[in-house]
Amino acid sequence: MVHQGHNVKRIREILGIKQDALAIKLGLSQQAISQVEQKEILDKATLEKLSSALGISEDTIKDFKDEKAINIFSNNYHDNTSVQYNFNPIDRWLETIEENKKLYERLLQSEKEKVELLERLLKKV
Incomplete structure (x- = not known):
């Protein structure tokens, strides 16, 4: 079964967003975000707020799988180019x-x- 709270955590980590930054964006405490990330199923209102704050769809939270994310990165960033700083x-x-x-x-x-x-x-x- 999909653990939506864990999905939120993984997506947040991939996006480089800390719990406290997400909490501020949502007007919550860091502890509240931690509690959300522990929940297996998130209610519709919470899904809407989180998806909006993270800039992703609700379905991404519901259906997120690490393997899919790894495939996206490997398919899009396979040329091993380095980052150039200006x-x-x-x-x-x-x-x-x-x-x-x-x-x-x-x-x-x-x-x-x-x-x-x-x-x-x-x-x-």
């Missing part, structure tokens, strides 16, 4: 460092403002 990783690394620097400066400024506020409050006391 960015320089060093540039991305430097951008990240710069973003972290700006974040740190904002945090430091916020802390300075807190200290100034506390000093003014203490002078009044």
Whole structure:
């Protein structure tokens, strides 16, 4: 028998979606998604919401089989081409460092403002 909850989990994993991200998209908790993935049969409303959030049909959840997915990948990606990135990783690394620097400066400024506020409050006391 098909376990629809397990199918949701496998599809979610294949799509690279974490439970908490799916939960946010559906307005649920991560624990609720975990519970859904444990259910053998999902009600119609749940199937509709999940299929919409995952961008797939309800039938895909109902009829999903790992073997079919493997066949789709092997039939469509058999040429062993590698992924080409259109960015320089060093540039991305430097951008990240710069973003972290700006974040740190904002945090430091916020802390300075807190200290100034506390000093003014203490002078009044």
